[in-house]
Amino acid sequence: MxxxxxxxxxxxxxxxxxxxxxxxxxxxxxxxxxxxxxxxxxxxxxxxxxxxxxxxxxxxxxxxxxxxxxxxxxxxxxxxxxxxxxxxxxxxxxxxxxxxxxxxxxxxxxxxxxxxxxxxxxxxxxxxxxxxxxxxxxxxxxxxxxxxxxxPDNQQAVADDVLNPQRYVQLAQAGAMQPGTLALPDDAGQxxxxxxxxxxxxxxxxxxxxxxxxxxxxxxxxxxxxxxxxxxxxxxxxxxxxxxxxxxxxxxxxxxxxxxxxxxxxxxxxxxxxxxxxxxxxxxxETVPQDSEPLSRRNLAYASALQSQGSNATALTLADQATLVDSNGDVVGFVTGIDNNGQVEPVVVQLDQGQIVNRGADPQTGLSWGRWSGEAVSLTNAAGESTSLSTEQLNLHMVQSDSSNGSIAVPITGSREFTLVGNTDPTSSTGATGFLGHAALSANFDTQRVTSSLSLSVDQQNWQAQGQGQLGAGLGSGTPEHLFGGTYSSVRVNGVAGGQGQFSGFFTDQAGAAGLSYALQNNGESVHGSAAFEAASP
Incomplete structure (x- = not known):
């Protein structure tokens, strides 16, 4: 536990x-x-x-x-x-x-x-x-x-602003939800x-x-x-x-x-x-400790089929001990919030029987990436009930930062371009594996906007995606300023428009690097992947 x-x-x-x-x-x-x-x-x-x-x-x-x-x-x-x-x-x-x-x-x-x-x-x-x-x-x-x-539970959710994944993670870290049992206070009634x-x-x-x-x-x-x-x-x-x-x-x-x-x-x-x-x-x-350091934490961006509406991309900041990691330091368990038919609820997601494949790392940026693979992934909800999914069903790609006990700050002015340093090979809901041909990311800190574009190929289909998103509070009250997310307004498959997609990610301190996860959908098929970027030289 x-x-x-x-x-x-x-x-x-x-x-x-x-x-x-x-x-x-x-x-x-x-x-x-x-x-x-x-x-x-x-x-x-x-x-x-x-x-x-x-x-x-x-x-x-x-x-x-x-x-x-x-x-x-x-x-x-x-x-x-x-x-x-x-x-x-x-x-x-x-x-x-x-x-x-x-x-x-x-x-x-x-x-x-x-x-x-x-x-x-x-x-x-x-x-x-x-x-x-x-x-x-x-x-x-x-x-x-x-x-x-x-x-009551429903009004508590509004009062506490817990209807976003970051808030659920904070509750879990605070001990209000314990992984395994995830016991939430019972405030049912008037x-x-x-x-x-x-x-x-x-x-x-x-x-x-x-x-x-x-x-x-x-x-x-x-x-x-x-x-x-x-x-x-x-x-x-x-x-x-x-x-x-x-x-x-x-x-x-x-x-x-x-x-x-x-x-x-x-x-x-x-x-x-x-x-x-x-x-x-x-x-x-009464001496107040002046030199206390925050406990270590890491950023995680992942694309998966956790949500009830299908594939999606999510970014989180987690205390180290709100996660499980393997011998390589890769995340194999974490607390997040999922949309269960319109109701967001906390779950512990854990790779029970499997390993990280398609793994890569960049020592200079401190980013690493990979895909969950194996037999089973468990999801444990607030009632302590567990559900098992296959890794193929979940199709979880992730990119994570090194653990750090320092604060994370991003610029408040200017813009920045990012260069791809590594990525997972995109995989589709049909089980096919492809390759990422191009990925670009830029940020405008004056307007708090990010722009992402992708070009990839899976199972003889060429996907191109372009979109914009927001930083921090633009995603919802309480969202850390270094997290970002958005949608791909243009998704074309073999040159034909009509697809859709989402991306989510994080910046490291001073936006020196970024991790991004993406999820694309078209005609019932979805494609997931993750990518790591470093800030381009001025």
Whole structure:
């Protein structure tokens, strides 16, 4: 079974403690998405505006924001820091200052739950603190509350933007899906936001109306258009039953000794919590790792017949330990998303009985390529159910980059031509093998466009294809900037138009090289292949 690892969450240069929070306790699988990259949450690391935090079924996280707001995230939670501004150097004597009016603390709850003690921002201006959810906004009139959001599978997919293969890979790397079982959280049922008040009051607001909840009261919301409802009886919640909120030392305490020992706390030597910032003491007492490196990962572009509609081309970036490799370092198993009759679902694809054939490698670019061959390929879905396909049915061609722990960046201006350095021999769905006569690739980084053309021959048929595609976010929110994909708008077979095709690929760092997979279709027949390119000399 594949072990899943993820990038280590590290402190980025230039982050100011005044506009950030700090992780004080983490257990289980917890990840932070920042700038299109996924990191593993670690104790003492910072979280900032724009971060999305996800906890697995065993994950928990405690955060203290710079205004001393305390957050405890439950398992199976997805939580965002939508907007956060706080000048930590101010003391309580500046409550009436203009700078205080600029402070805000806006969070988002996409699923799961958390408990909170609000800090200075909420104390100075209750309207400056809020939590957005799909069905209502949570505002405060007090200091402590809990919230839990149950989201059905189909709505969770929309909220989490998981309807693309890259997101499924991120979930798998984060431990939310374990290969072999691929257990996904079961959020079946109706969307339901439940909020309980520990101290003070909370207001729930949406298009249907508003509801104020006071000490010990619970409320519930099921849709934006339906007014929040007060519950006649409390909802059992271990967060309220086992945890007390102590405003004097701003700490969470729990009946669980481990949680008490490792939970949120005031750092030694910090100033009086009511007096404002302890940023300087935090810097001295809580050392944040500055030199942590991301874990190794590799790029993979493949063409196959995995999709329900037939052949297609896909590109992914995978952590090394979200893949299986053979003795040559070639990928023989990985996690991806497939379209199953309109529903995208995660699968582990693994070459069980076979080998990589038609293999080649280019040491200068670090690219290698090949085709899966042998008796069987297994596909394991989210329910742990396995399906076996023959390698001929799958017809999987791939090109991959070397494993690297560095970041991947591409130019933001200019254009570049690429020269073919190696490729697999194209194969058709009829089992015939041909040869690639010509392949060209170019990129315009000003317009974020790529252009691909091919000329190949298989089974006495000559195929010519030309098309364009996009880079990064142009393919969908969250897609890494070095991945690209597109369609062949012109596919001719023996000079006759009417075919179609797709291509997908990746650039290595600074676009020094590129890997591309392609899939062509015409009159029920498909042809797959992969190619490696290096940037042409200026």
């Amino acid at each position: 594949m072990r899943i690892l993820l990038l280590l969450l590290m402190t980025l240069p230039g982050l100011a403690m005044a506009d950030s929070g700090r992780i004080l306790y983490v257990t289980g699988q917890v990840t932070v998405e920042r700038g299109g990259k996924l990191y593993r949450a670690v104790k003492n690391a910072r979280v900032v505006e724009g971060d999305t935090i996800s906890t697995s079924a065993t994950g928990r996280l405690h955060i203290r924001m710079s205004d001393r707001t305390l957050l405890s995230l439950k398992p199976d939670t997805r939580f965002t820091i939508e907007s956060y501004r706080h000048a930590a150097a101010r003391s309580t004597s500046t409550l009436g200052s203009s700078s205080a009016s600029e402070d805000r603390s806006v969070f988002g709850l996409l699923k799961g739950g958390f408990r909170a003690i609000t800090g200075l921002i909420g104390q100075r201006d209750k309207s400056a603190f809020s939590v957005n959810t799909p069905v209502a906004t949570i505002g405060i009139r007090g200091t402590s509350f809990v919230a839990d959001l149950q989201v 969307t339901r936001l439940t909020v309980g008040v520990g101290d003070g009051a909370v207001i729930l607001s949406n298009a249907g109306g508003s509801l104020v909840l006071e000490n010990g009261e619970f409320g519930q919301v099921t849709a934006q258009s339906q007014a929040p409802q007060r519950l006649l009886r409390p909802v059992p919640d271990e967060e309220l039953e086992n945890a007390s909120f102590d405003d004097e030392d701003l700490s969470f305490s729990s009946d669980d000794d481990t949680q008490t020992q490792l939970g949120l706390r005031t750092m030694p030597g910090s100033s009086d919590p009511a007096g404002g910032s302890d940023a300087a003491n935090n810097e001295a007492e």
